[in-house]
Amino acid sequence: MSRADVLVDADWVEAHLDDPSVVLVEVDEDTTAYEKGHIRGAVRLDWKTDLQDPVKRDFVDRPTFEALLSERGIGNDHTVVLYGGNNNWFASYAYWYFRLYGHDAVKLLDGGRKKWELDSRELVADIPERTPTSYAASEQDTSIRAFRDDVLAAIGVENLVDVRSPDEYSGRLLAPAHLPQEQSQRPGHVPTAVNIPWSKAANDDGTFRDDDDLTTLYVGAGVDLAKDTIAYCRIGERSAHTWFVLHELLGVQNVKNYDGSWTEYGSLVGVPIELGDGS
Amino acid sequence: MCGAVAGGPDISGVDATKEAVIQGFVTKGGDPVSPAYVRLLDGSGEFTAEVPTSATGQFRFFAAPGTWTVRVLAPGASVDRAVRAELGEVADLAITV
Incomplete structure (x- = not known):
C-alpha cells in the first residue's frame, strides 16, 4: 500500500471522468452541497441517511449497504473515488466505511471539494444515471473499528489519539466551532489520549501533508507506532481522516477508528475523563 | 441572490445567550x-x-x-482577521478579499 494506491489528485480525476471503471462519490456534512454542483458524473452518498441505521445508533447492516451501493450503480469491480467538503472528513469516513465492508479499490481525492473549488474546476448540476448493480459486501472488518470497551481497555496501554481541536480536547468547547455548543455530553478527553488535531495532517487547501511530515507529527506527539492505536473525535468523521493518514498513507498496522467517539464516551456513566490541555 | 446581506446569517433558533458567536460575510468588489x-x-x-x-457570502462560528x-x-x-468572542455576544465581521 502506498500513497498512489489510496490518494488521487484533481488532474487524475479529470483524466478519468469518462472511465467506466471509476465511480466518483461525493460525501458531505452539508448534504445540499451536491445539489448546488458536483464533479461531473459523481453520485452522492448521504453520510447520515444512507450510512446510519435509521433507528439505533449504528451503521447500516450488510444487506442494506449492499442494496445502497447496488442502487447507486456501484459494483464490486469499480474503483470508487471519494471526495467531499470539510477537508474530506466525511469522504474519509466513507472511505473507512467502504473498507470496513470489504471494498478495497477505493481512493480519496486529495483536497476534496474545497481544493477543487478553490482551483475553479468545473462543477455541474446534472445528476448522472447509472445502471444498478448487484453489489456483494463482506462482513464488517472490525479490526479497523473500535468500540467503547476497546477504548477503556486502551487507557494507559495503547495509543489513544484525540484528533479534535485543542479547545474540544481541553473541554473548553463541546463541538467543532461551526456547531452550537449546547451538548449533552461531558467535556474533556479520555485519560492518556494525546491531542493531535486532524488539521495538523492537512494543508490549508485540504491536501494531506507529505509522509515525512506526517510521521514526524505523530511520533513527535508521543505516538508509539509499535503499539496499537485508536483514533477518536466527536462522531468519528475527523478520526476517520486520521485513521486514513496512519493506516492508509503511513501503513501503520492495528489502527482503529472509534466512531462512537466523544458523543458516546462523554455520555457514559462512570468512565474516567480528563480535563485541560494535557501534559 | 444579489448583493451580500449585512451581518451574519439569521441566528433565530439558537440561544445566543449561551454561545460566543463569530459571524460575518465575505465580499469582493461589493459582491x-x-x-x-x-x-x-x-x-x-x-x-x-x-x-x-453561503450563497450570500455569509459564515458563522460558535466559539x-x-x-x-x-x-x-x-x-x-487568503485574508486573516483577528476577532474577540464573548459569551452572549455576536462578533460581526465584514471581510473583503
Whole structure:
C-alpha cells in the first residue's frame, strides 16, 4: 500500500471522468452541497441517511449497504473515488466505511471539494444515471473499528489519539466551532489520549501533508507506532481522516477508528475523563 | 441572490445567550464570495473549525470566549482577521478579499 494506491489528485480525476471503471462519490456534512454542483458524473452518498441505521445508533447492516451501493450503480469491480467538503472528513469516513465492508479499490481525492473549488474546476448540476448493480459486501472488518470497551481497555496501554481541536480536547468547547455548543455530553478527553488535531495532517487547501511530515507529527506527539492505536473525535468523521493518514498513507498496522467517539464516551456513566490541555 | 446581506446569517433558533458567536460575510468588489472557505484559528493559530460561505457570502462560528483569527480562503486570495468572542455576544465581521 502506498500513497498512489489510496490518494488521487484533481488532474487524475479529470483524466478519468469518462472511465467506466471509476465511480466518483461525493460525501458531505452539508448534504445540499451536491445539489448546488458536483464533479461531473459523481453520485452522492448521504453520510447520515444512507450510512446510519435509521433507528439505533449504528451503521447500516450488510444487506442494506449492499442494496445502497447496488442502487447507486456501484459494483464490486469499480474503483470508487471519494471526495467531499470539510477537508474530506466525511469522504474519509466513507472511505473507512467502504473498507470496513470489504471494498478495497477505493481512493480519496486529495483536497476534496474545497481544493477543487478553490482551483475553479468545473462543477455541474446534472445528476448522472447509472445502471444498478448487484453489489456483494463482506462482513464488517472490525479490526479497523473500535468500540467503547476497546477504548477503556486502551487507557494507559495503547495509543489513544484525540484528533479534535485543542479547545474540544481541553473541554473548553463541546463541538467543532461551526456547531452550537449546547451538548449533552461531558467535556474533556479520555485519560492518556494525546491531542493531535486532524488539521495538523492537512494543508490549508485540504491536501494531506507529505509522509515525512506526517510521521514526524505523530511520533513527535508521543505516538508509539509499535503499539496499537485508536483514533477518536466527536462522531468519528475527523478520526476517520486520521485513521486514513496512519493506516492508509503511513501503513501503520492495528489502527482503529472509534466512531462512537466523544458523543458516546462523554455520555457514559462512570468512565474516567480528563480535563485541560494535557501534559 | 444579489448583493451580500449585512451581518451574519439569521441566528433565530439558537440561544445566543449561551454561545460566543463569530459571524460575518465575505465580499469582493461589493459582491458576495461563494464559494469561499472560512477557517477559525485559536489563540495559538491552531485550526478549530471551517465553513464554506453561503450563497450570500455569509459564515458563522460558535466559539468560546477569547481571541481568535478568522482566515478566509477564496480562489486566489487568503485574508486573516483577528476577532474577540464573548459569551452572549455576536462578533460581526465584514471581510473583503
